[in-house]
Amino acid sequence: MSSRQCISNVIRSYKRFYRPSLSKQLQFYNMQRSMSEVKEKAALAKLPSGKRHPHQRRISGEVLQTAKNSLLRLNLEDSKSFSELHAKVEKGIKRIPGIGDLAVYDTALRIGAYLGLEPELVYLHAGVRDGVKALGLNHKLHTLEKSKLPREFHVLKPHEIEDCLCIYKKELGGKRMKRKAGCGMVGWKRCVG
Secondary structure: OOHHHHHHHHHHHHHHHOHHHHHHHHHHHHOOOOHHHHHHHHHOOEOOOOOEOHHHOOOOHHHHHHHHHHHHOOOOOOOOOHHHHHHHHHHHHOOOOOOOHHHHHHHHHHHHHHHOOOOOOEEOOHHHHHHHHHOOOOOOOOEEOHHHOOHHHHHOOHHHHHHHHHHOHHHHOOOOOOOOOOOOOOOOOOOOO
């Protein structure tokens, strides 16, 4: 299988199995009644089910409460772009021990959904960096323009690309695909490289 076919399969699988969940989460934040409610739920990493998002499962409740209190003091409503919002969230909570790049990004993405602000760039952190590295791109950057990625990714929005690269980092790096019913991707050979 060519690397282009492999990437196309990754995109197809992402759109089928993971995009609906991300969309549902962002819609949940978009429908909140107030900015303070959004800040609280975003900082505490609440899913529509009320449970904590798995990305923040290892962060203690105390640390998330500290992040919530910090966010509640910030004026985020006047952000004109996602990058401006992300910078404000980063400045407000990244200094808190236990809060890393992924928590900052996820929190900004949730608040951005409420404000109608989407990332214009693909933000790189932990797993996303692994996916970018598997594609042979510069994984040491803070952000990556969508146009720098293989054209197969261009059908996704930057926040979906971030999600896809993180989820499928192993497959893009040549590891076996997790079995998903009807996925048609089990036992792949190396995708890229």
